[in-house]
Amino acid sequence: xxxxxxxxxxxxxxxxxxxxxxxxxxxxxxxxxxxxxxxxxxxxxxxxxxxxxxxxxxxxxxxxxxxxxxxxxxxxxxxxxxxxxxxxxxxxxxxxxxxxxxxxxxxxxxxxxxxxxxxxxxxxxxxxxxxxxxxxxxxxxxxxxxxxxxxxxxxxxxxxxxxxxxxxxxxxxxxxxxxxxxxxxxxxxxxxxxxxxxxxxxxxxxxxxxxxxxxxxxxxxxxxxxxxxxxxxxxxxxxxxxxxxxxxxxxxxxxxxxxxxxxxx
Amino acid sequence: xxxxxxxxxxxxxxxxxxxxxxxxxxxxxxxxxxxxxxxxxxxxxxxxxxxxxxxxxxxxxxxxxxxxxxxxxxxxxxxxxxxxxxxxxxxxxxxxxxxxxxxxxxxxxxxxxxxxxxxxxxxxxxxxxxxxxxxxxxxxxxxxxxxxxxxxxxxxxxxxxxxxxxxxxxxxxxxxxxxxxxxxxxxxxxxxxxxxxxxxxxxxxxxxxxxxxxxxxxxxxxxxxxxxxxxxxxxxxxxxxxxxxxxxxxxxxxxxxxxxxxxxx
Numbered sequence: 001x002x003x004x005x006x007x008x009x010x011x012x013x014x015x016x017x018x019x020x021x022x023x024x025x026x027x028x029x030x031x032x033x034x035x036x037x038x039x040x041x042x043x044x045x046x047x048x049x050x051x052x053x054x055x056x057x058x059x060x061x062x063x064x065x066x067x068x069x070x071x072x073x074x075x076x077x078x079x080x081x082x083x084x085x086x087x088x089x090x091x092x093x094x095x096x097x098x099x100x101x102x103x104x105x106x107x108x109x110x111x112x113x114x115x116x117x118x119x120x121x122x123x124x125x126x127x128x129x130x131x132x133x134x135x136x137x138x139x140x141x142x143x144x145x146x147x148x149x150x151x152x153x154x155x156x157x158x159x160x161x162x163x164x165x166x167x168x169x170x171x172x173x174x175x176x177x178x179x180x181x182x183x184x185x186x187x188x189x190x191x192x193x194x195x196x197x198x199x200x201x202x203x204x205x206x207x208x209x210x211x212x213x214x215x216x217x218x219x220x221x222x223x224x225x226x227x228x229x230x231x232x233x234x235x236x237x238x239x240x241x242x243x244x245x246x247x248x249x250x251x252x253x254x255x256x257x258x259x260x261x262x263x264x265x
Numbered sequence: 266x267x268x269x270x271x272x273x274x275x276x277x278x279x280x281x282x283x284x285x286x287x288x289x290x291x292x293x294x295x296x297x298x299x300x301x302x303x304x305x306x307x308x309x310x311x312x313x314x315x316x317x318x319x320x321x322x323x324x325x326x327x328x329x330x331x332x333x334x335x336x337x338x339x340x341x342x343x344x345x346x347x348x349x350x351x352x353x354x355x356x357x358x359x360x361x362x363x364x365x366x367x368x369x370x371x372x373x374x375x376x377x378x379x380x381x382x383x384x385x386x387x388x389x390x391x392x393x394x395x396x397x398x399x400x401x402x403x404x405x406x407x408x409x410x411x412x413x414x415x416x417x418x419x420x421x422x423x424x425x426x427x428x429x430x431x432x433x434x435x436x437x438x439x440x441x442x443x444x445x446x447x448x449x450x451x452x453x454x455x456x457x458x459x460x461x462x463x464x465x466x467x468x469x470x471x472x473x474x475x476x477x478x479x480x481x482x483x484x485x486x487x488x489x490x491x492x493x494x495x496x497x498x499x500x501x502x503x504x505x506x507x508x509x510x511x512x513x514x515x516x517x518x519x520x521x522x523x524x525x526x527x528x529x530x
Contacts, residue, residue: 026405027405027408027415051410089446090445140291150292150418160403213510233497239490239491250515250518253515
């Protein structure tokens with residue numbers, strides 16, 4: 001379970017928080033830290049706050065874009081305060097841990113990313129819309145903003161609690177388990193990866209422009225709503241191929257197929 | 266529940282940790298902080314790390330002995346690593362929260378104290394033996410020592426989870442409930458009805474024929490797969506309208522819109 005989970009920190013301001021996150025992860029048995037465009041890293045303050053979890057800092061994957069951090073992932077969850085304009089699927093850390101456990105048990109190659117945003121401003125709307133689900137730590141609405149490392153601690157704690165609970169159950173592959181998406185064991189087709197879904201969403205947007213359904217100058221919330229829909233489904237690879245095929249056929253009818261080739265077909 | 270719980274920090278070395286504890290408490294709805302013989306308090310570093318939870322620091326009860334901090338309490342719990350010479354009753358934070366909930370519900374004047382020891386050495390044996398129970402945060406045995414404020418965060422989080430869970434018994438749509446589709450409480454748009462989804466699937470099939478993607482003579486499993494996909498999502502009414510709009514625009518481009526009108530638009 002733990003080696004299939006990436007903790008992704010985006011654009012972290014304070015290196016001390018990165019160190020505190022490393023310590024919290026190692027305390028709970030997690031090890032895979034991704035840093036997207038950190039403001040100061042490596043840094044002696046991070047080392048100090050890691051209090052011996054320096055191996056996690058040493059092996060941290062530092063990248064410049066979220067895309068790089070998510071490459072190869074099948075399920076992406078972002079930490080969020082409540083009350084977005086378009087509500088996204090949202091769970092608490094305990095339900096998230098349950099889902100991560102089920103997915104990582106179902107498939108050895110399952111990869112889950114959990115995103116944590118900037119200290120002052122969290123994740124951007126665009127980053128939040130890259131997520132299949134959001135996780136909300138149920139803080140007091142009057143004083144709701146947790147320190148970054150505290151948020152990681154709570155989520156990592158729930159993952160560990162779930163893991164320990166599973167050791168006691170001893171029957172992880174019971175057929176009592178619900179199977180509701182390609183991420184669960186027993187599905188017929190492999191899940192699509194997030195980068196494949198991203199290419200589909202790009203292709204979808206281009207096609208909607210081609211058929212005059214979508215005007216990027218007046219986007220309203222169209223692509224956000226379609227993104228929420230298709231990410232909520234957790235598409236499998238065959239479904240993704242079918243949807244791409246429909247877009248190709250649509251573009252052929254519109255006379256735009258090949259005019260502005262998508263990055264990948 | 267929360268106003269019957271004291272968080273007691275014993276002989277804390279770093280004022281930053283006291284501030285971080287105050288923030289973690291306030292995030293989770295706790296307010297009663299007791300400081301037994303803190304090494305530096307008050308201190309501007311504590312204020313800074315409290316990030317707005319300064320009211321908790323201002324009202325902190327500073328005492329010189331554990332006895333003073335425990336005066337009037339009925340139940341005392343100390344955070345502990347495993348493996349004391351004389352094993353004490355030990356629970357994890359979730360079971361502790363359950364117990365605190367039961368006790369504080371049972372009697373209005375119940376008072377619970379949860380003790381957290383020094384950063385470097387935790388609680389002494391004598392202090393641990395003052396406790397009814399010990400609470401152990403199930404960390405990785407290879408790297409088991411949590412930061413002080415992180416430990417408070419985890420315990421406070423479990424208290425809040427228990428509190429919210431108790432509200433749910435009366436209010437089934439509290440914010441504890443996972444919300445992953447339009448069928449859950451809190452979604453922004455009403456779910457589509459099955460007959461609306463059925464009309465959409467008919468319209469989809471007709472459109473796929475129009476653009477030469479689908480041949481009803483050789484259907485393979487195409488419509489079954491698309492049906493599984495869109496039904497799995499539990500579409501909301503706005504998503505359904507968007508998808509119908511896309512089909513209309515596609516048919517206009519294909520020159521088939523209106524040729525064989527769908528039963529409903």
